[in-house]
Amino acid sequence: MPVDNSALNRRGESHQQVVKQAIHWLLRLRNNATNSRLRQQCDVWRAEHREHELAWQRVQSLQAELSSNLRAVPGAQVAFNTLENSAQGLGRRQALKLLSGALLMGSAAWLGKDTIGWQQWTADFATATGERRGFQLPDGTRLELNTASAVDLDYTAQQRLIKLTRGEIIVTCGGASEGVSFDRPLRVQSRHGVFESVAARFIVRQDTDCTRLSVTSGTVAIHSPRAADGLPIQVQAGQSYLIDRSRAQLAPPQNMDAGAWVDGLIVTRNMRLGDFINEVGRYRPGYLTCAADIAHLRLSGVFRLEDTDKLLAILPHTLPVQLRYRTRWWVTLERQT
């Protein structure tokens, strides 16, 4: 059965969260094999949702497959030693000879050492959960990736295309210092639309069912989906649009600063606690939720993303809430008792 990775189920859990929970249960049970209460709790979790059960079955069969493959290797520690030793060897060779791929290839091209040149190349960039990275592309464009994000770059003679496959990016293109002719448009494609600019700084955030485009300077044209008159929509600095597959709409003012993450911050103005916790959850592996009876509380402030445990620990000082750590991975925010 195909699973839409980004869809949320009725409980507001993403597919990724469900899989991580299933893994968490598997590991807990493996380390406490005789604990029948834990097994019952796991059964309850599995029965809660069809998707829980599916993830559980898959995690179990994956685990069984891995361990039976590894056990088929005869000799004590042979599998471990071979895999560790060969992975180290392979890592060294890759580092030495392929120069770890596309990014360095790109800069070599920029320096004119490559016959193809930067006009035509492809590369992929990705970040893990909690990670943020910036890249200077050979054409002068600056690309920032937020947590759990991925892009594919595809530069051809006709266009410079950045495909956002997951997460959120900030693109700064066509700056005065660029010194590159704007003969080809720069396009960003998300699951929901295509945006084009010559010179601008803009944020593209791809969520489950829509993409948010926020322009902080310059202008960006929404090429798809088009306005009712069939023309591209011009988005000016300071504006934000919400785009789904069928239409693009001007977004109401946000109670969170769209681009603060690039400085490692969440900046909120009177934001719902439930929304805030969802936002913080993007930067943490595992499962972070907020009890329904406190989700409506509001908060404003500047929060540092570098350590989300510290960030969460601040909340009980300003709101009538308390944190419950079931594990490092599984944190619930509840009403203070």
Next chain:
Amino acid sequence: MSSPEFAVQALYSSHHGWLNTWLRARLGNAADAADLAQDTFVRLLQRTERLELKAPRAFLRTIARGLVIDHWRREEIERAYLETIAHLPEAETPSAEARALVLELLESIARMLEGLKPKVRQAFLLAQCEGLTHKQIAEHMGLSLRSVERYVADALYHCYVLRYEA
């Protein structure tokens, strides 16, 4: 005359020599370079989508890079495996046929674990191959129990995505 075979043929005649040289610089030997250059074009013939001919060399290089890594992985596994079983008593060393099967298994696992950070991979393998508890792994690797739990779970998640969602 725009069949995929024709497109591959055109690519072959204009870029085969260049690809050979590129591969040879990485592999350090002409025979392997020739094999992998051949494999690269065979892969192209198997692709169903239209070929991207705007940047033929970047395109060929992407495919060839993957093949080079496969090739190195196979070599490294074989080397590491032979080194490991060299220490075993003779009665425990597998036959040539069994060896080929084992190498194939190890290769498939290694491919799955590729891209994991060394510590994550190591913690995961200690749990999977050696059946150590997380506490034992923590002591062995000098890590906190929490880190080990996170590493093992991260590795499983990585495998899950490859297995079911790639």
